[in-house]
Amino acid sequence: MTDVLTPVLTANWADDRAWTLDAYTARGGYRGLEKALTMEPDAIIEQVKDAGLRGRGGAGFPTGMKWGFIPQDNPNPKYLVVNADESEPGTCKDIPLMMANPHVLVEGVIIASRAIRAHTAFIYVRGEVLHVIRRLRAAVREAYAAGHLGRDIHGTGYDLDLIVHAGAGAYICGEETALLDSLEGRRGQPRLRPPFPAVAGLYASPTVVNNVESVASVPGIIAGGADWFASMGTEKSKGHGIFSLSGHVARPGQYEAPLGITLRELLELGGGMRPGSELKFWTPGGSSTPILTAEHLDVPLDFEGVGAAGSMLGTRALQIFDQTTSVVRCVLRWTEFYKHESCGKCTPCREGTWWLVQTLRRIDDGQGQPGDIELLLDLCDNILGRAFCALGDGATSPITSAIEYFREEFEAGMTTPSRDLFPPAASTLFAKEGVR
Structure with missing residues (x-):
């Protein structure tokens, strides 16, 4: 390889x-x-x-x-x-x-x-x-x-x-x-x-x-x-690029390859998933791009291929998450970051990210209310394309895509906290096998 x-x-x-x-x-x-x-x-x-x-x-x-x-x-x-x-x-x-x-x-x-x-x-x-x-x-x-x-x-x-x-x-x-x-x-x-x-x-x-x-x-x-x-890359996405492979993989690191390589190939180069792990979801271009799942393993990592899959190539920051990860909690952490980093200049981003965090926290704590999922989607719709810059759009991308692929986890948050669905012990159990 x-x-x-x-x-x-x-x-x-x-x-x-x-x-x-x-x-x-x-x-x-x-x-x-x-x-x-x-x-x-x-x-x-x-x-x-x-x-x-x-x-x-x-x-x-x-x-x-x-x-x-x-x-x-x-x-x-x-x-x-x-x-x-x-x-x-x-x-x-x-x-x-x-x-x-x-x-x-x-x-x-x-x-x-x-x-x-x-x-x-x-x-x-x-x-x-x-x-x-x-x-x-x-x-x-x-x-x-x-x-x-x-x-x-x-x-x-x-x-x-x-x-x-x-x-x-x-x-x-x-x-x-x-x-x-x-x-x-x-x-x-x-x-x-x-x-x-x-x-x-x-x-x-x-x-x-x-x-x-x-x-x-x-x-x-x-x-x-x-x-x-x-001569490298694909017809419309030419050349080489650095792909940052991180998360639940055996050998995370920087892999410089032609645009158009697939995640499956990169995972093979990185030694595959860590022992006991199965791919659950991943980001093709950092936390501001819509997440993808295991069904997208063979999507060409170029601008056109990732775009056709419903996401963006972005910065080629491939964050890999396995079955021990709560999608709700992961998206919440990202949204907290965007809320904190909003400059406050425009209302959709300043107010919208605050409301997104409040709603996601309720669901993460198992205290979600009827209509919270629809509220999240409505908030994202009112932020997307209405902010001064791409920060607002980036804050909505992981939320809408997570609901698309893992709606059942958001629905479970109406009654059960994420910490009970995905206890902390699950993320560290591989440490006992010598995996760090």
């Missing part, structure tokens, strides 16, 4: 001091930059378009097309902002990538900035991950010392400054316009659009906001060619 893996971004993770400039260049690092500096900016954008790279942060929007939206006739400065504010439950691919291979992100930033003609770029990192911030800043210093950043990069006349910015620890700042407000020193809250960031983003200037993995994929595309990248 190992031949289905495509280690590109993760290829050097096991190398000695993989995060240093010397280790990165020993594996051919900065060859993409060397080539990009000989290309016209528009040619870089066209190569990324030809490769079919789609955003790796969840939405899956074509990256090259996003770059092409920047109006070059606008006299204001152009900015590139990397969204490294990874903080959704279950999503854990960008942080290990930045820890083990920060220079691939730095190289990608330089190439992307040249493509959109930006002379200042930012990497916005979640403030709690201080170790990642330190490692990124060390990589940036090495890049400056090597002449990859700064004035007149390698004699080409191109200038670029890269700033690693520590966020203040708010999930909402993962939304691109809230991130821009935070970067400007204001409270992180989503902006009303239009105007979109490509027209009036950071400091009211044209701005591209890309995910870490999206930008980190660019050096390989420039060095290896669009055809090389497009």
Whole structure:
């Protein structure tokens, strides 16, 4: 099964001091930059378009097309902002990538900035991950010392400054316009659009906001060619991606594979479910995507396949849950998170998530009332598509899908607490067999 893996971004993770400039260049690092500096900016954008790279942060929007939206006739400065504010439950691919291979992100930033003609770029990192911030800043210093950043990069006349910015620890700042407000020193809250960031983003200037993995994929595309990248994946979802396998599996971890791989294949790579476990439900793209069940084991994990199954590929955060897990309690914990992280700007999200939590808690405690399930669905319907940003939509997705697949557990919550249906001992019984 190992031949289905495509280690590109993760290829050097096991190398000695993989995060240093010397280790990165020993594996051919900065060859993409060397080539990009000989290309016209528009040619870089066209190569990324030809490769079919789609955003790796969840939405899956074509990256090259996003770059092409920047109006070059606008006299204001152009900015590139990397969204490294990874903080959704279950999503854990960008942080290990930045820890083990920060220079691939730095190289990608330089190439992307040249493509959109930006002379200042930012990497916005979640403030709690201080170790990642330190490692990124060390990589940036090495890049400056090597002449990859700064004035007149390698004699080409191109200038670029890269700033690693520590966020203040708010999930909402993962939304691109809230991130821009935070970067400007204001409270992180989503902006009303239009105007979109490509027209009036950071400091009211044209701005591209890309995910870490999206930008980190660019050096390989420039060095290896669009055809090389497009040879992986599926017809409409091309290339490789990091799949984060976590939960009740034998070997959780990061598995870099072509888009279109199935959960069944990934579970085989991960040693299968833990002893005694049977797959009950799973998330294909983090806690804000509709859950799927064992009947979806062979769904291609690409944007189209997962969408056809009624969910979203998202960040490829595959959280795996077995028969010992209460769906109601799991959804409650996620909803508590979204309620806490709501910025409060819009009524559907601010009030709706509060009511969702109250209703789910009643059901989890076995004190559900007649009509509570219908109330949950009605609340979700009134939040979906009516919030300023995707946080509201994401809060509803696990609830509606959980009711669709496990309605009987919600009905049982009218009389029986989840702790009685799924006692804590059930989740720890495998520890006695040496499984941790």
